[in-house]
Amino acid sequence: MDVIASTVFGLDVDSQSKTDHPFVEHASTLLGASKKPKGFFAICKQICLIIMLFTFPTSLRVVLANFFGLSFTDQESMKYFNNVIDRLVKERKQNPDSENSKDFVSQCSKKVVDLSQVPKEKVFMSSSGFQWTTEGLTREDFVANSTIFFGAGYETTATALQFFFYNMAVHPNIQQKLYDHLCEELGEDDFSYEQLQRLDYLEWCICESMRMFPPVVRIERLANADTVVNGITIPKGMGVQGLVYVIHHDPDYWPQPEKFDPERFSPENKTEIQQYAWLPFGAGGRSCIANRLAMLEMKIAVAKAMLSLQFERVAATKDPAEIKQKPAAAFFLPKDPILISAVSRSSF
Numbered sequence: 001m002d003v004i005a006s007t008v009f010g011l012d013v014d015s016q017s018k019t020d021h022p023f024v025e026h027a028s029t030l031l032g033a034s035k036k037p038k039g040f041f042a043i044c045k046q047i048c049l050i051i052m053l054f055t056f057p058t059s060l061r062v063v064l065a066n067f068f069g070l071s072f073t074d075q076e077s078m079k080y081f082n083n084v085i086d087r088l089v090k091e092r093k094q095n096p097d098s099e100n101s102k103d104f105v106s107q108c109s110k111k112v113v114d115l116s117q118v119p120k121e122k123v124f125m126s127s128s129g130f131q132w133t134t135e136g137l138t139r140e141d142f143v144a145n146s147t148i149f150f151g152a153g154y155e156t157t158a159t160a161l162q163f164f165f166y167n168m169a170v171h172p173n174i175q176q177k178l179y180d181h182l183c184e185e186l187g188e189d190d191f192s193y194e195q196l197q198r199l200d201y202l203e204w205c206i207c208e209s210m211r212m213f214p215p216v217v218r219i220e221r222l223a224n225a226d227t228v229v230n231g232i233t234i235p236k237g238m239g240v241q242g243l244v245y246v247i248h249h250d251p252d253y254w255p256q257p258e259k260f261d262p263e264r265f266s267p268e269n270k271t272e273i274q275q276y277a278w279l280p281f282g283a284g285g286r287s288c289i290a291n292r293l294a295m296l297e298m299k300i301a302v303a304k305a306m307l308s309l310q311f312e313r314v315a316a317t318k319d320p321a322e323i324k325q326k327p328a329a330a331f332f333l334p335k336d337p338i339l340i341s342a343v344s345r346s347s348f
């Protein structure tokens with residue numbers, strides 16, 4: 001949550017210690033975390049709906065929000081983020097060279113145009129009825145692109161981390177090897193970006209964990225020309241899905257695919273990995289915009305957690321983990337909550 005707040009909105013919210021910060025409360029409301037738990041797909045549907053609603057005029061927004069059954073608190077949260085975005089855009093415009101101007105909102109706010117000031121021949125209508133222009137971003141483009149980061153960046157990283165710690169708990173030898181590696185490279189003090197770059201074994205473990213449990217199970221593309229693949233014709237305009245989970249568990253690409261083996265990603269073995277066989281962040285020009293940020297976030301979270309905690313299986317830990325796979329679902333979830341224990345290393 002803190003990473004999204006600072007990289008996207010330029011806000012320092014410290015969600016771990018200030019759980020009553022309005023940003024945390026409203027983001028939790030939109031993600032469904034403040035109510036009874038929701039499935040990942042339901043959360044993403046809610047975020048898409050909220051993005052749509054953010055971009056309608058206020059009067060229509062209230063009618064639509066009521067129609068779709070968004071609660072009063074959801075609407076309050078939408079209002080909060082709308083106000084935050086308006087305030088930040090105003091602040092950044094007044095003070096474009098400030099220290100805070102590296103975040104996504106600041107970068108985009110420089111490109112926002114007032115459609116009423118754009119020549120009519122440069123304003124177009126999308127098939128879904130939204131106006132857009134080649135002259136810059138509309139306010140709607142801007143709000144939608146800022147808020148999508150909650151859906152794309154928050155749960156994906158959280159899902160990757162929960163399966164990572166699960167893998168550590170059920171593979172104690174690998175956990176010990178990683179712990180020794182972290183102690184050797186980092187020591188006990190805080191660590192630097194350069195030190196994190198040297199943590200090869202940590203990277204292999206994260207890559208292998210995302211191979212076994214990719215947070216996004218499929219990616220999608222539209223064919224922009226008639227194409228023949230393995231004798232099958234894909235006509236122009238047809239939607240095609242790449243089944244990431246299936247590819248990651250295909251023995252043709254990954255010998256013993258159900259074995260958790262970080263060594264697959266060592267420099268000696270990595271050359272055996274076929275191009276496009278490892279796809280947790282997708283591939284090509286529309287791959288994850290933030291894969292480096294996500295890797296960095298996960299390395300920091302894992303290194304901090306593992307230096308002070310040891311993860312262990314408990315009686316209720318399922319091994320192998322049972323996963324929930326619905327044909328249309330894009331996101332990967334455990335069938336039941338993952339249960340492991342975290343024991344403080346200071347108690348040893």
Ligand code: HEM
Nearest residue numbers: 152153156157160216219281282283286287288289290294
């Ligand atoms: C472990 C964490 C993450 C995973 C596994 C992940 C995975 C993905 C995948 C599979 C895609 C679709 C790629 C494709 O179709 O080829 C995607 C797109 C995207 N991701 Fe991530 N992601 C993660 C973290 C993040 C974070 C932290 C952010 C932002 C702060 C983010 C922002 C985005 C955006 C904006 C897109 C759409 C890119 C586009 O359409 O051009 N992701 N991500």
